[in-house]
Amino acid sequence: MTKPKQLSYYALEGIPQIKAGDPLAQIIHAAVKENGLSLQDGDVLILAQKIVSKAEDRLVNLSTVEPSERALELAEFLGKRAELVELILRESNDVVRTRPGTIIVEHKSGFICANAGIDHSNVKGKWGSDEDWVLLLPEDSDASAARIRAELEELSGKRIGVLIIDSHGRAWRNGVLGTTIGASGLPALQDMRGEEDMYHYKLRVTTIATADELAAGGSLMMGQANEGTPVVLARGFPYLLREGNAKELIRNKENDLFR
Amino acid sequence: MTKPKQLSYYALEGIPQIKAGDPLAQIIHAAVKENGLSLQDGDVLILAQKIVSKAEDRLVNLSTVEPSERALELAEFLGKRAELVELILRESNDVVRTRPGTIIVEHKSGFICANAGIDHSNVKGKWGSDEDWVLLLPEDSDASAARIRAELEELSGKRIGVLIIDSHGRAWRNGVLGTTIGASGLPALQDMRGEEDMYHYKLRVTTIATADELAAGGSLMMGQANEGTPVVLARGFPYLLREGNAKELIRNKENDLFR
Numbered sequence: 155m156t157k158p159k160q161l162s163y164y165a166l167e168g169i170p171q172i173k174a175g176d177p178l179a180q181i182i183h184a185a186v187k188e189n190g191l192s193l194q195d196g197d198v199l200i201l202a203q204k205i206v207s208k209a210e211d212r213l214v215n216l217s218t219v220e221p222s223e224r225a226l227e228l229a230e231f232l233g234k235r236a237e238l239v240e241l242i243l244r245e246s247n248d249v250v251r252t253r254p255g256t257i258i259v260e261h262k263s264g265f266i267c268a269n270a271g272i273d274h275s276n277v278k279g280k281w282g283s284d285e286d287w288v289l290l291l292p293e294d295s296d297a298s299a300a301r302i303r304a305e306l307e308e309l310s311g312k313r314i315g316v317l318i319i320d321s322h323g324r325a326w327r328n329g330v331l332g333t334t335i336g337a338s339g340l341p342a343l344q345d346m347r348g349e350e351d352m353y354h355y356k357l358r359v360t361t362i363a364t365a366d367e368l369a370a371g372g373s374l375m376m377g378q379a380n381e382g383t384p385v386v387l388a389r390g391f392p393y394l395l396r397e398g399n400a401k402e403l404i405r406n407k408e409n410d411l412f413r
Numbered sequence: 414m415t416k417p418k419q420l421s422y423y424a425l426e427g428i429p430q431i432k433a434g435d436p437l438a439q440i441i442h443a444a445v446k447e448n449g450l451s452l453q454d455g456d457v458l459i460l461a462q463k464i465v466s467k468a469e470d471r472l473v474n475l476s477t478v479e480p481s482e483r484a485l486e487l488a489e490f491l492g493k494r495a496e497l498v499e500l501i502l503r504e505s506n507d508v509v510r511t512r513p514g515t516i517i518v519e520h521k522s523g524f525i526c527a528n529a530g531i532d533h534s535n536v537k538g539k540w541g542s543d544e545d546w547v548l549l550l551p552e553d554s555d556a557s558a559a560r561i562r563a564e565l566e567e568l569s570g571k572r573i574g575v576l577i578i579d580s581h582g583r584a585w586r587n588g589v590l591g592t593t594i595g596a597s598g599l600p601a602l603q604d605m606r607g608e609e610d611m612y613h614y615k616l617r618v619t620t621i622a623t624a625d626e627l628a629a630g631g632s633l634m635m636g637q638a639n640e641g642t643p644v645v646l647a648r649g650f651p652y653l654l655r656e657g658n659a660k661e662l663i664r665n666k667e668n669d670l671f672r
Contacts, residue, residue, distance in 0.1 A: 158423040158448040159642070161634050167415040189417040251670040258670065266585040321621070325584040325671035326525040328664050329602045329622030343588045362580070363588030364633060371630025374623060375420050375651060383418070392634060405587050411510040411517065412584035412671045
């Protein structure tokens with residue numbers, strides 16, 4: 155009888171609604187205990203982007219946004235509100251593709267996504283429910299992940315990793331997939347160069363997107379319909395933790411055949 | 414104290430080298446037991462493409478392949494062997510992008526991938542190690558998944574799902590990601606239309622690529638360096654099983670901004 159290697163995801167229950175300024179690390183640390191768990195060396199905490207954005211007060215009221223000429227024109231073409239398009243442009247380095255209803259951009263942090271990650275769903279204004287409020291991504295998700303990780307390591311005394319994830323569409327494939335936008339404390343990419351296969355050929359595929367593979371399974375446990383479980387604890391990540399960030403996952407424009 | 418929902422992956426030890434004609438379902442069923450587990454309703458077995466291809470005798474000796482004019486020209490441009498390029502073309506509906514060293518195609522099954530999924534690594538010829546042998550993807554991975562699932566359900570008496578996965582590169586992002594190429598018995602896409610968020614807004618993101626989210630975590634546990642663990646048992650998939658296949662995940666060309 156052999157014992158298989160195991161990776162487990164725990165979708166933590168009982169995370170409260172997050173408001174601007176809430177101490178996320180403390181809330182998560184308490185939730186881990188409340189769920190009958192305790193952090194161990196090598197654990198990775200996977201956080202939905204929205205709770206990080208809310209804690210960082212990234213809510214914007216569209217009625218306070220002044221659209222530029224470019225935003226007005228693009229909004230007309232896209233069939234979106236000009237104030238929203240203005241925010242998308244402000245949050246982006248570059249527009250990658252547009253067509254009515256869809257705008258794909260390079261976010262200021264470097265990754266490609268629709269609408270610069272700005273979302274209406276599960277967003278409630280500061281003063282009650284309001285269609286005017288939208289939520290921007292964290293300013294710098296790698297920095298957010300690093301900060302939350304430092305606090306969780308302080309609280310727990312354990313060496314952990316933190317991922318911040320969002321649901322991204324993909325080229326060629328239907329459906330959204332949980333994808334890393336911020337990371338700290340684990341290899342986002344695992345370089346396999348120099349490794350040999352079973353027959354001692356050198357591997358040609360040199361890097362595995364380990365953080366994105368971990369993120370996707372975590373996303374599955376969060377679902378999409380509500381934010382009841384925006385924090386997932388992953389135990390059994392099969393690579394050694396090291397310093398790392400989501401920037402590793404961003405392909406240079408020059409090496410990208412699909413920009 | 415609350416009990417969190419849990420998703421666990423078990424990387425099964427002891428799967429032997431697979432040869433043409435091997436009874437995969439029986440081998441997997443035995444391995445599950447050997448690893449101290451038994452199949453339960455709702456489990457999903459995630460299989461690396463290579464063991465399915467090997468069982469289906471998809472090894473080809475390049476020296477038996479006659480390259481066409483087109484393959485010869487393209488091989489020159491790509492810097493690849495003409496016999497390999499010929500096989501890539503035969504396995505594809507369409508060439509999506511090329512540049513020296515890289516060819517991205519629409520595989521006959523509809524999904525987009527490099528080299529039509531043809532691989533050299535962990536491939537050993539029928540008669541000893543030989544650089545001339547390559548391994549094609551299964552002819553129809555959905556059909557393979559359905560067949561293996563039927564046999565496993567027969568052996569176990571349980572209602573399960575089966576995924577066949579391969580490591581795919583992505584637009585915009587570095588590293589390969591475990592991706593579904595064949596599926597049976599589970600929702601590859603989960604349609605969230607009509608669901609409401611916490612504030613009772615209708616969700617705008619309507620589908621989650623549930624099979625790909627599950628596949629990615631399974632891939633993480635297989636690694637890339639060898640085929641020691643080409644079968645991963647996933648327990649706790651958080652959606653109801655239903656009939657389903659990998660075709661659900663393929664975006665129509667007309668709806669794809671990146672083809």
